[in-house]
Amino acid sequence: MVSYKELGLVNTREMFAKAINGGYAIPAFNFNNMEQLQAIIKASAETKSPVILQVSKGARNYANQTLLRYMAQGAVEYAKELGWEHPQICLHLDHGDTFEVCKSCVDFGFSSVMIDGSSLPYEENIALTKKVVEYAHQYDVTVEAELGVLAGVEDDVQAEESHYTKPEEVIDFATRTGCDSLAISIGTSHGAYKFKPEQCTRDPQTGKLVPPPLAFDVLDAIMEKLPGFPIVLHGSSSVPQEYVDIINTYGGKMPDAVGIPEEQLRKAAKSAVCKINIDSDSRLAFTAAVRKVFAEKPGEFDPRKYCGPARDEMTKLYKHKIIEVLGSDGKAE
Numbered sequence: 286m287v288s289y290k291e292l293g294l295v296n297t298r299e300m301f302a303k304a305i306n307g308g309y310a311i312p313a314f315n316f317n318n319m320e321q322l323q324a325i326i327k328a329s330a331e332t333k334s335p336v337i338l339q340v341s342k343g344a345r346n347y348a349n350q351t352l353l354r355y356m357a358q359g360a361v362e363y364a365k366e367l368g369w370e371h372p373q374i375c376l377h378l379d380h381g382d383t384f385e386v387c388k389s390c391v392d393f394g395f396s397s398v399m400i401d402g403s404s405l406p407y408e409e410n411i412a413l414t415k416k417v418v419e420y421a422h423q424y425d426v427t428v429e430a431e432l433g434v435l436a437g438v439e440d441d442v443q444a445e446e447s448h449y450t451k452p453e454e455v456i457d458f459a460t461r462t463g464c465d466s467l468a469i470s471i472g473t474s475h476g477a478y479k480f481k482p483e484q485c486t487r488d489p490q491t492g493k494l495v496p497p498p499l500a501f502d503v504l505d506a507i508m509e510k511l512p513g514f515p516i517v518l519h520g521s522s523s524v525p526q527e528y529v530d531i532i533n534t535y536g537g538k539m540p541d542a543v544g545i546p547e548e549q550l551r552k553a554a555k556s557a558v559c560k561i562n563i564d565s566d567s568r569l570a571f572t573a574a575v576r577k578v579f580a581e582k583p584g585e586f587d588p589r590k591y592c593g594p595a596r597d598e599m600t601k602l603y604k605h606k607i608i609e610v611l612g613s614d615g616k617a618e
């Protein structure tokens with residue numbers, strides 16, 4: 286048993302309370318390799334933004350849970366080296382699907398876990414979430430739960446259709462489970478293809494897809510039922526078209542990739558939405574940078590020469606999200 290407190294990590298409780306009162310949101314960035322983690326920490330340290338490092342099931346399969354946890358521990362020290370005196374870094378399990386996985390993360394030094402019972406019948410979701418909360422809270426580890434179903438594909442999490450969270454269920458769910466935050470479904474979606482072209486309109490000037498707006502009426506109804514309760518948005522990448530264009534220019538093939546417009550996320554960040562998950566955008570930044578190096582310097586074979594530019598591009602992207610979209614810069618001085 287290792288407590289996250291010994292590793293210099295923090296849970297989400299105070300982060301979220303401040304974010305709701307301050308009208309901003311905490312970035313939750315997924316990581317599964319060193320360059321990505323370096324970029325997240327550099328961007329957070331330079332902007333003094335609290336940050337949530339997320340580990341998904343896919344990341345655990347790819348990089349090994351033990352290694353990722355030690356990397357997060359190293360990240361705290363790296364942040365201090367970068368001059369961030371009191372780093373506010375949370376290590377979070379993304380989409381835990383069983384009590385056992387959540388328990389193993391709590392025991393191993395994670396400061397926050399998500400139990401995703403959203404695919405289960407309502408009462409089973411409550412029972413599973415409550416079990417995880419009861420265990421995690423003994424160690425002051427915070428728990429995110431989910432109600433409603435997001436469409437799209439994220440590692441092993443996938444659903445054909447989304448089902449918006451039902452506002453009439455949230456009080457009962459939050460009260461009976463004791464969860465610390467709630468991921469809701471209001472039209473965000475996992476992956477780089479969040480909407481089918483037929484769900485979108487086309488910008489007459491650029492010909493690019495314009496996605497349907499998020500269901501802010503559902504968010505408002507949820508906030509009315511649970512005033513001041515921390516809300517989480519998954520699947521909130523914006524799929525920057527400049528990256529999609531670079532990828533397509535240099536031999537990639539990503540037609541009609543589309544995400545959530547940043548102005549909608551900006552609006553959400555000002556509300557009780559206090560955690561916004563961003564994964565696909567950093568994958569796109571990485572891939573765009575690597576493809577460009579491969580196209581321009583076909584003789585290059587040193588991974589540092591293409592992972593380096595990819596890391597720089599991700600750092601730029603993370604800082605942009607922190608400063609221009611979530612407004613979390615300067616909130617962890």
Ligand SMILES: [Zn+2]
Nearest residue numbers: 439519520562
């Ligand atoms: Zn998710």
